[in-house]
Amino acid sequence: MELALLDMLGIFAVGTVILSLLVGEHVRGGQQLSLLYLLQLVIVSFMVSSSESTQFSSALTLELQGVTMSWRLDGLGLYFALITVATALFVSVYMVGAWGAHYRKQGGSLPLLHFALSLNVLTMLLLLASGDLLSLFIGWELASWSAFLLMALAGGTALKSALRYLVYAMAGAMMVFGAIAILVVEAGSFQFAAVNSALVQLEAETSLLLLLLVVAGFGVKMGLLPFHLWQASAYAETPGPGAAFLGAISSRLGLFAILLVLFKVAGGGWLNQSLAGVSSQTLLAWVAVATIIFPTFTAMRQNDARELLAWHGIGQGGYMLLGIAMMDPLGAAGGLLHVFNHATYQAALFLAVSAVIYRTGSSDLNHLGGLVVRMPLTFVTMLVGIIGLAGLPPTNGFVSKWLVYRSLLEQGEVLLFVGAVVGTLGTILSVYKLIHNSFLGSLRLEHQPIREVPWTMWLPMLLLSLIILLSGIFPGVPLQWVSAALLSIGLPVPEFNLGGVVAEGGSLDMRIISGVLFAGFAMAALIFYGMGGRSRRVNPLDNYAGGHFLYAANRYHYSNNFYAGLMHLIKPWYRGLFQRIEQAVVRLLAVAAGLVQGIYLQAQAGRMALVVTVLLLWWGSYVGQGGGGL
Amino acid sequence: MSREHRSMAWTPLLFSGGLAFMLFSLFMAVPFGEPLMRVGGMIQQTDGELGAANLVTAVVLGYRALDTLGELAILFAASTSVGLILTGVKQRTVSVECEELGELFEQASTLLLPLLIMVGFYIITHGHLTPGGGFQGGVIIAVALFLPTLAGRGAALLNHRLIQQVEGGAGALFILLGVAALLQGESFLQPWLPVGEIGALFSAGTLPLLYLAVGIKVGAELAALLTHLSTNVPSPEVPR
Amino acid sequence: MTLAIILYTGAIGLLVIGLAGVVMSSHLFRMLLGLVIAEAGANLLLILAGYRWGGAAPIWQAGQFPTTMVDPVPQAMVLTAIVIGVGVQALAIALLIRHRHYSGTLQRTGGLNQLQADLDREAGVRHTRSSDAPTLNPLTEVEHVH
């Protein structure tokens, strides 16, 4: 058996898992793991940049129970694999030095964390490389469970959140299981091609059911409404770098799987059907918009930096789906590009917050502030990150959102556009809360002695910031990967160059926009410093914040009860609708469970037996006529 | 926890009625009094190949001997279980209001004992000839052995150890008779002594031996059961 | 035909009365008696399956087996079934003796409540929950309602 490139990737990934158990105990051992992630990244990059082949197959095929399982990476898989491995690399470098020692000192098991991370990478690669429905489902389950492992590591509250995730993930997996069973029985085969050709004779109801099962099942993982409740707390409770990894890429696997099944396997035909008079494409877009708006505004209410970021992670997934649901060149490219962009800034932000926790021990936005003077590099990372998250130039977040908006306008979907913009407004407001409450304002007394984090931690953060900026200024590079991904699932590809997209209605060239922006900054700086650049120190109490007088009892800057006015305004909209639905379902289940348990707790057990016997006999006499019974 | 509703108390009656109706209509669909006798007919046609004048005995000990073995084992398991359950309960021999039974009863039980045992053995040994057999005879023996206890004369006759040895030995005899056939190159539990003349006391090969084993075992086991149940009547504790 | 009806009524009647007794009694010993009655009914059903009009006992008489004889197989089966019944009943009585020894009652409900309490205690389940206990995560835990 000749080793294919993909097999080498697999061997390295497996090697990382094994090595993590061997060397994970030592803080320095993480370096070797980082090296292995780097090697994986090199292989994936080689595959991505290779122009000869669009698909890399594994030489390994498994014949299990008469089903041939195979693995291959094509454009879509490669795109996600690149993000996965790169994120893992950054995260593992972050974990190597001081952070790892700190984590261990706090009672965490470093080898287990390394193991969980590498297992996540391996299982995600398995999923991304799946070449048939069976390997897809196996990869899906394994990835779900290894994510559970990573979430549950911290124990305690984290385990509770992880269990909640588990129930949701299992529900999703079972929907997918059902869908796959239907597909396989219809096609008589697990192979994509066979399934694709069998779908032609599918009845309308069946394909609608399949669409529902697939989108909902895989959508659970990406936090699609109404299956989003698990995500924020589960991610927030994961140990720092793990949260960065999960937030950056893990939940995007749902999108990957939806794309794979909806477009590659089913050819996109399912989206053309109508459900109760509305085309399922529009319905999907509206679900995406709801996924943008609700979690984003929920994020604004959070007082924990990690929760805030995690809620945003859910919302940003909505943009991706929204773009792709448009199914036109700009939208699809924007949606898919957003996966990469989101991964970069989400990882950077989580790492930055994790750095803050590392130094201050807290991520409570009501108890931080002024850290910019102590942790300037972390501040820069967070600044770049939130600009990306908010979708402002010159970061990459702007590019993908611009593409999605553009596509919405071109399709004439004004309402969807408005919805998306409302979401962006919420994003801007809440990320300002994030950076203001943690880095701006006055430094708290207890935070006076802290220093910037060590280089093993700020290096990955700054590198990520650099990537955010560079891929913002030159979006052509990631767009190249995106176009390969779009091609592999048969979606249209926009015309693009290094600086952006060339489109009829108006092109986007980030080089020009960034140039103008930086020129503007330069002019402002020139004016400021040219005028003498004087600044004046004032007493912290000598200000007037939002109509409130400040007292010494409050913090020096106003971070408690941030956005009180806005919150008051939109409060009626927050009734915890989804929580209530969840609770209602659980209570319903509990009542049902109590009822059936009553069957087993009866004083007279024989009564049920008697009833069932008589009913059975009655039924038997009814159908058993032909059997020679009565 | 107990979900009892007085208003629903009639439902079991309703369903019992339903069950009666269902079973009735089921069994009435079978022609009564004209059994197919598929197996029974085959047995009839063998014309006493086992040498047993009582065909039921031939079935019990020959054709369906495995059932009988299982049934012996059930009785054995039950008596062992009873022993297991009731050991540890405070031993207190209850002479069932012996004072009131009177001299007559005591004497009668002593007199009846050998008679009953003899009747029991008679029924056992004639099991292949007449209606009756090991089970019926065994029950009579058990009653005989239990009578003195009932009459308040203590459990002198019912030595646990002896009973256990007898019941174990009889059960083993049953199986060993079957294994002996196996050792002769035949099937397990195949009757193997000469069949003899139908209707004679010494006939039907090993069947009477098997019935003897069954009779002794049943007698011993029932006696053991009865003693256990009568000597171990515990004084009820005051509920907590 | 009338005979069939009478016999089946007897057999099925015993069976059903027994089962109803098992289900409806509130005293454990009476439940056991119900079972005994039901077993008698089932045994009767079994033996009726081998009944033959005008059939003689399947016993060698006058140098041959009777030509019209009842089916010997159900008789043998009933013999087995009766003995099985005896064993089970003896065991059940022993169980009742032991149970009464522990709980002092053979009433159905009292025994059951105590049973559940015993099971709970042995398993370490506490029934009382403090009212200011932390709220439960609805997906991972269920409130214990009793």
Add this chain to the structure above:
Amino acid sequence: MSTEWLPLVVALPLLVAFLLQPLAHWLGVRAERPSPVLYGLSLMTIAATLWITLQLGSDVIAQPLSVTMGGFNTPVGINLYLDGLAYLLLLATQLALLLLWPAGAAVRTHVLLLVLAASSMGLALSGDLFNLYVFYELLAVATFGLIAASPGRAAPLVSFRYLLLSGMGSVLALSGIALIYSHSGSLNLADLSMLAASGEGSLPIAAFLLILVGFGVKAELFAVNSWVPEVYSVTSSRFAALLAGVVSKLAVVMIVRILLLLFPQPEATDPLLLLGILGLVSGELAAWRSNDFRRMLAYSSIGQLGMIFIAFSLSLELGLFAGLALSFHHMVVKPGLFLLLQQPLSRWRVVLLILFALSLVGVPPLPGFWAKLALLTGLVEVGGWLNGVAAVTFLVATVVEAGYLFRIVQRYYQEERPIAGSTSSTVAAVESPWGWEGGVALMLGGVLLAVTLTINPVTEQLQQIALQSGDRERLISTITVSEVE
């Protein structure tokens, strides 16, 4: 070894059981005292039956064998029938007994366990309807005794309630047998199968339903399974493992045998499906709600058995394989879980627990996944609304199952709350020794992993066995061939 020796697997344990008490007297062992000699003798007896089975059963998958008892041809006599399925069940029973035999038991417990062993093997082998009933009752009586002998005040009442339910079932099953006998005049399964196939003695479905309810008691069938949570929470872990693992499967397979051979009509499978769904729903929901782990596992066992019933209600080719796969999977996993909960949970035991839980939930590539895959595709393929309901129930139940199984793991991490139903109150700081229970659980975990690695040959074998046990013609011809001899 001649095939005629097969009955010894039933007779030998019985013989030793009969002789054990006199032997104990002879050795001077007090009845309540544990005795290594008697323990060893019992184990050797089971080992001997294992040896006989291995000697005879090496090629039963190619050609099943039928042994007549007493040399009487079927249908007059009783026959034992050893095919691949019976062979597997025998091996499973014997191995389970060897592994789970309580070492320090009293003499009478050894006796009852030997009787249990004999009756289990008889159930796996017997080819006669009434003989099955006898062995079923034998198994029941031995079980009642063993349950009642468990420590704890609740044991006798629990056992009595089980006895009543089982007794009701027996009465119904006996009526069913009487009905079948009235309709056919025969009791031999192969003979009845032949009659049913030729349409000569068409048997009423009602007879099957009566037998289903009757024998369903031990098979944890819905509505006659209320004994399960009570019994499993009073007995020792080993015995609960034995009951949940092996005994329930024997009863299930017995029902399936009767169904396959006697009632080929599709109407007969529908009640199985319906009761299976109800069992699945009620078991899993009740498990989700229960607060201690012993009863949680007991309810979960009801759910799993419901799933198995659903599987067996499918058509021959799909259903038998899925049902057997689920049965054997459950046979490995459930005892493992029961045994693990017996001891204080430490880290490695939790790892093992998670392994079992994952397989039970059906996470690939563990064996449970393949069994569930077979069931689900089977359900979808057969179609029909009731099967659709079954499929949805099955999927929902799996989610519920994952929820409550991992609650055990959660409790383990919550040090301040005692783990109800297991003996530990806090996380064992020091690894306590594994002990015999832990060792067996570890071994079962090893089996699970080994099957994961050799899933292809294992399923192939299982498929062949399923094919064979669904083959009525083969059964009939096997038994006719033995008639000629």
